[in-house]
Structures are given as structure tokens and as C-alpha cells.
Amino acid sequence: MAARGERAAGAAPAGRPRRLRLRAWLAEHRDAAAGSLRRLAREPLSSLMTLAVIGIALALPAGLHVLLANAQAVTGGWRGEARISLFLERGVDPARARALRRELAARPGVRAVELVTPEQALAEFRRLSGFGEALDALDENPLPATLVVTPAASDPEALVALAARLRALPEVEAAQLDLEWVRRLHAILALARRGVAVVAALLAAAVLLVVGNTIRLEIQNRREEIVVAKLIGATDGFIRRPFLYSGLWHGLLGAALAWLLVEGALALLAGPAARLAELYASAWRPAGLGAAASLALLAGGAALGLAGAWLAVARHLREIEPA
Amino acid sequence: MIEFHAVSKRYPGGKEALRGVSFRLGHGEMAFLTGHSGAGKSTLLKLIACLERPTAGQVLVDGLNVGRLPRRRIPQLRRRIGVVFQDHRxxxxxxxxxxxxxxxxxxxxxxxxxxxxxxxxxxxxxxxxxxxxxxxxxxxxxxxxxxxxxxxxxxPPLLLADEPTGNLDPELSREIMALFARFNQVGVTVLIATHDIALVEAMGRRRLVLREGRLVEGAAEAA
Incomplete structure (x- = not known):
């Protein structure tokens, strides 16, 4: 049959060289991707609403992540750096305090010791507290001299033992190990991290369902087209492809929207946050998502969109058969 | 091109659409499939395009056992069959x-x-x-x-049509049939299901007649 020879040459993929087949395959994907994008643009309002839902769902965990990263950056200065403050007895004179500082600095297990004289302590207190006038009313300096010990070790048990030894010194009235505070802070941050992970997982599931449902509706709307395509010999892959790309676009554009939301919110917060940091004489400035997290957000959104579309396609495309 | 060997099709509801249908349609042949509505014309066409699978018997299209065709190979079959519907779809x-x-x-x-x-x-x-x-x-x-x-x-080497003139007046119907005859002239195998007996007789081609799922006429005329 004359018609068959030509058909075989043109249509049978196995008969074409690999390079041409690859090109045809790429062209099919490009067409499907562009077609899905056009379809998305054809109904801008409903597309935008779906994308907004996805964007907000992704922006929440992304925003919390940024918040947490900043909290860790702020508290990072204290990470593992426990300090032991030794408040000296009132009767210890300055010369003895200086000698003690040298003694302690020479001890094993101590990295550094800083002496804060009562005068220095008072000056700092006056500067930071704003109670200057109230202090003027006092007859004498109520603050003791303080030795701030920076331990070399960082494991809690060694620190506790060191604190106990230092507390036993006759010149020391009280020793305060602010390790507890560091531990609690780290525990709180760990809890917050876990919380963000849980929220992220829940919202990822929400995105999966939103995209899945969107694609399910799209499949229903294009039922007739799917039937006709199957009748004229479309493969499952050909029919599936535009829907998978649609899911991918939804996820990717939703993630881009989430990125804008997070960066926009950070831009709004940057001014006040910088002022707050200034008041604390801190060099810290709020950080944005950064390249790695931005990429992860976009890739995660795209992956979720694709997975959601796959769920819908796996469930609903098989049901549609020509009859 | 098309071979039916003792093909039966029973639908899940128990309705027997085809009973022991056997015939052969050669390459480049053109034939009409006639019978009352419900006689099994549509079912027969659906078996050829693998829209339905036979309950018993064998359907061969160009040597391919359509009844046992794996799902993933159905598209290749359908690309070799052109189908025309009454509602044109x-x-x-x-x-x-x-x-x-x-x-x-x-x-x-x-x-x-x-x-x-x-x-x-x-x-x-x-x-x-x-x-x-x-x-x-x-x-x-x-x-x-x-x-x-x-x-x-x-x-495609094979053209199927299910009541292609069902909604058309006689003049247009004749035109459509003439079109099918032209494709047949260049070598395409054509099978048309229709209940328009007058038109079929005017065309003077081979007729396969179904009655209550049985092929009662045209089985023997192999081309």
C-alpha cells in the first residue's frame, strides 16, 4: 500500500535516527510546556487565585525558616560560649582582684578571664540602664567586682564542675553559670525548628492537594479532548504531559510568588529590625532567603506541583476511555 | 486487512452484541456494514480499533491480534486506523x-x-x-x-466510519460516500457502518449484514 510506506517513514519513531528522535521528543516537551503555560494565561484570574493559594502556603514555611535563621544568627554569638560570672566579696580589694584574675587565667580549663571593676560595672550600668540619676542618689557603689571567666571546655558537665570549683574560692561570693540559659535557648530553637518542619510538611501536603485538585478539574474540562486524542492513537505519555507541565508551572509560579511574599515582608521589616539592632549596638541585620534557600523553595514548589499533578493524572486519566 | 474468527462480544450487563462473527476484509477493499440499530455494527468497529475487547474469538488487523494487544501498544494500532464518527467528535x-x-x-x-x-x-x-x-x-x-x-x-491504511451520513440529507450523504470511494481508489481499506440501505445499494460494494449479533450476509465474499 503506497500510503503505508510514507507513513512508516514519517511516523514510526523507531525508523528515525536517534538525534532526530531526541529532537522530536524535545519538541513535544517544549510544545506541552508552552501549551500548559498558555492555558494558564488564558484564564488569568482563576490561575492567579490558585497560584496565590499555593504561594501563601509555601510562603508560610519559607518565612518561618527565614525567621528562625535570623534568630539563630542573633543568638549565634552565645552558641556554646558559656560564661561564668564570679561576683567577688565586697571586701576584696582591687589588687587582690587583679591577682585573682591572673591566677584563674593560668588555670587549666580556663581560656580567658576578664575583670570588671565596680567602677566599670557602674559606668556600664549607668550607660545601659538609664537609671543614672537614681544611681547618683546612692552614697556608694553597690556593685561588686566581677570576674568573667570564659571556659575552654564547652560540654555542660565540665562547665558545671568548673563553676562549682570557682564558687568554692574564698573571694567569690557567687558564681553564675549562664549555661542554663544557652541550653534553654538552644532547646527552644530546636523546638521551633521542629515546629517549622511540621508546618512545612502540612502546608506541602496542602499544596499537593491544591495542585492535584486543580489538575483534576482541568482533566474533567478537557475530557472530550482526551477521548479524541486516545481515539487517534495518542500514547498515555502524550496525554499526561500537558497536565504534568501544568502542575509543574503551578508549583513553580506559586513558589516564585511565595518568594516575592517573603522578600516583600522582609523588606517591610528591614527598617524597624535594623533600628532595633542599632539600639542593642548589634551589627546584626535581618537576612533574606539567600540563594540556596530561594533555589530550594523554587525546586520544592515545582516538585510539589509535579507530584500533585501526577497524583491527579494517575487517578483520573485512566478512567477516561473512548467508547 | 481485517480478519474475524468466531468473534463474540458480551457486555458486562449480559447483552450479547456479537455472536460467532467470522469474515475477512482484504487489503484495499471497501465494504459496508449494515443492520438494524443494535445489531452490533458499532461493537464490531470498536473491536477493530481496540475500543472494546472480544469475549471470545480472534480479531486480527493487519496480522495483529487486537484482542490481546497490550495497552501500551494500542496507540500504534489506532494511528494506523482512521475513524469517522456520526457526531464527528x-x-x-x-x-x-x-x-x-x-x-x-x-x-x-x-x-x-x-x-x-x-x-x-x-x-x-x-x-x-x-x-x-x-x-x-x-x-x-x-x-x-x-x-x-x-x-x-x-x-492510515484502514478507514472505519460509524454512520458517517447519519445526520446528513441524501445529497450530502452521497458526496460523503463518494469521498470514501476516492480514498479506497488510492488503496485505503474502507469499512463503513450504516443503516442507509438505499445508499449502500447505489454504491454497489460488498455488504456485511448483521442481525442480532450474527453475520447473516457477506461473510463468504473474501476479496
């Missing part, structure tokens, strides 16, 4: 051109070749000027001819 949101181009896209064709072949198919059915039109703006006969152009654009 055109996509309303696409132009005539895009409707006719669909089988080519499905088979992986791209580029200028698509336009050339679509126009050739539209030319064959006399609708060359209508490629930018949408199906709803066309008359019933024109829509049917677009459906035929879509069925032949991929140059």
Missing part, C-alpha cells in the same frame, strides 16, 4: 486546521510538514479555505468532512 475550541493536525501531533510530527499534510487532507475533502474556521461555524456536512480529513491526514 471535533474539538470545539480549536480551528479546523488544529483539529485536522491533531493526529499528526499525536504521532510526533512537527514543523512545516504538518501544515502541508493538513492542507492536503483539507483539499481532498474540499475545505481548503476553511482552515481558520471553528467547527461550530460550519454546516453538518462540512463538519463531517473535517472529521474525514482528520481521519485520513495521517494516511
Amino acid at each position: 471535533l474539538l470545539a475550541d480549536r480551528t479546523v486546521f488544529d483539529n485536522v493536525a491533531l493526529p499528526l501531533h499525536v504521532a510526533g510530527h512537527r514543523g512545516p510538514e504538518v501544515g502541508r499534510r493538513v492542507r492536503a487532507a483539507l483539499d481532498q475533502v474540499g475545505l481548503l479555505g476553511k482552515e481558520r474556521a471553528y467547527p461550530v461555524t460550519l454546516s453538518g456536512g462540512e463538519q463531517q468532512r473535517v472529521g474525514i480529513a482528520r481521519a485520513v491526514v495521517n494516511r
